[in-house]
Amino acid sequence: MDNNIISLQLEDAEYLTTPTKKYSGRRNYVAGNDKCVVSAIPGTILDVCVAEGQSVKRGECLCILDSMKMNNQILAPMDGKIKKISVEVGQSIGKNVVMVEFF
Numbered sequence: 001m002d003n004n005i006i007s008l009q010l011e012d013a014e015y016l017t018t019p020t021k022k023y024s025g026r027r028n029y030v031a032g033n034d035k036c037v038v039s040a041i042p043g044t045i046l047d048v049c050v051a052e053g054q055s056v057k058r059g060e061c062l063c064i065l066d067s068m069k070m071n072n073q074i075l076a077p078m079d080g081k082i083k084k085i086s087v088e089v090g091q092s093i094g095k096n097v098v099m100v101e102f103f
Contacts, residue, residue, distance in 0.1 A: 035083075037074060037100040043067030045087045050100070054082050062100050063087065074099060 008015045032038065047064040050056055056076045063085075065072045080102040087099045 034078075035080075035102045036098045037062060037077065037102075039065065039074075039093050039095055039097045039099055041065070041067045041072070042094045043072070043092070045089055045091045045093065045099075046071060048085060048087065048089060050082050050085070052082050052085055056080065056082065065093075065099075078102065 004018050005016050006019055008017060043065045044067075045063055046066045049061040049063055056062070056079070058076055058079050060076045062074045062076055062082075065074055082100060083103045084101040085099070086101065087093060087097070093099070
């Protein structure tokens, strides 16, 4: 049997296929950390609305991110206490950057 052939299980069917170079070199999925708030888009931090050690409620503003001439409020995804703030006012950040971390 050819070593390059792999088996894929989709619903009730099994398929044998030869993976492409792109498929073989892909990164495996890694679940995100629920305790970290990550930027979904690149931009510039206009304001940080919380401090380390502060308790926040779900939906409370954590910071304001300017992207494409729009001010985006980054809201707390849960109730909790702020462990670390990794951004500062005026900082340019890219996509998938950790901005705030919860305990």
